[in-house]
């Protein structure tokens with residue numbers, strides 16, 4: 001036997017990084033990098049459900065900005081009220097003062113109503129998915145109302161001042177409202193036309209040239225600003241998503257690495273390092289709680305001749321089958337089947353006395369026999385067989401992990417010396433456990449019996 005010889009090449013194991021690169025995460029990562037490198041494509045809708053996530057993020061951010069700035073908005077609106085009141089009050093022709101003040105009040109209350117409605121709606125999370133609808137409606141009504149109002153005063157000066165507020169509202173609709181670019185543009189353009197229709201229907205004073213100029217410019221500038229904000233946000237969204245994906249990939253990779261570092265590549269059992277760590281842990285628990293730890297060493301008989309006869313690849317397959325069989329035998333959560341090295345395996349059995357370990361050793365032997373893997377150069381029989389060494393220790397001051405391992409190894413040695421294909425306990429107990437009749441029916445899945 002070659003203890004520690006764990007070096008046989010694993011034939012077709014996928015490289016963990018190569019495996020990860022096939023995953024949807026990796027595909028999304030590639031798509032994001034392509035998008036970030038191509039400004040043209042960044043203008044269109046984002047692929048892979050990303051557009052939906054992006055819109056949700058934009059809306060959520062807009063809602064939290066509005067919630068966070070509610071008091072600033074209220075104060076600002078009161079301040080605007082004070083300023084515009086002063087303007088109207090002092091500039092208005094005394095003959096129309098009362099009428100002008102009424103118009104002012106109507107506009108102010110209407111604007112306040114729109115802001116209050118938006119403020120109330122953004123506080124109801126259930127309505128978040130209708131955000132675009134209510135924000136779009138409020139923007140449209142607010143814009144139309146304000147444009148019409150900017151022609152409603154008798155004083156051209158007040159109308160001109162009001163049109164500055166219209167420009168301000170245009171900018172709000174195109175930026176802070178966080179609507180889709182195309183929706184914001186449609187609202188801006190239709191509001192300009194509808195308001196003009198109302199103004200002409202009610203014969204309100206309007207300078208068409210000036211009207212076209214300031215609504216047209218507001219729409220163009222608003223569109224450019226909204227476009228730039230949208231592009232910046234899309235880029236930031238993709239970059240954040242890229243970081244998130246890379247973080248997830250790193251996590252996956254480190255989990256995969258941790259798994260691989262504990263696993264034997266050929267058999268899929270725990271490797272020797274993992275076995276050593278587990279044994280140390282179980283030993284410490286058993287020492288504290290004073291229960292027995294059993295260890296089973298399982299060595300494939302005459303494996304060198306097997307390799308020589310059937311070839312190394314066939315040898316690998318056989319070790320793999322033996323490993324899979326042993327894995328099934330480690331039934332309790334604390335049991336651990338591991339490849340100790342080369343053609344030697346171990347079964348760690350915490351909280352198991354020697355009688356229990358002996359029963360399991362018989363089952364292991366029967367299960368390997370049931371595989372009935374032909375081995376014509378074995379002197380122990382026609383099929384691949386194993387020699388098993390058993391040891392059981394209750395940890396105390398006079399023994400150690402090495403005691404347990406050395407004794408199990410001695411057991412294997414004794415089994416081999418006695419002719420192989422047998423089980424030996426070391427040290428030999430005063431009373432040998434009773435041999436049990438193993439029902440091999442349950443092992444039939446291993447085929448060959």
Ligand SMILES: Nc1nc2c(ncn2[C@@H]2O[C@H](COP(=O)(O)OP(=O)(O)OP(=O)(O)O)[C@@H](O)[C@H]2O)c(=O)[nH]1
Nearest residue numbers: 001002008300301302303304305312315316342343
């Ligand atoms: N195919 C294959 N062979 C391995 C692997 N690891 C170890 N071996 C071989 O297993 C054989 C072990 O040989 P020995 O230690 O002489 O033991 P044995 O021939 O089984 O003899 P006994 O244990 O005394 O019955 C060596 O030929 C190793 O090359 C492996 O991963 N794959």
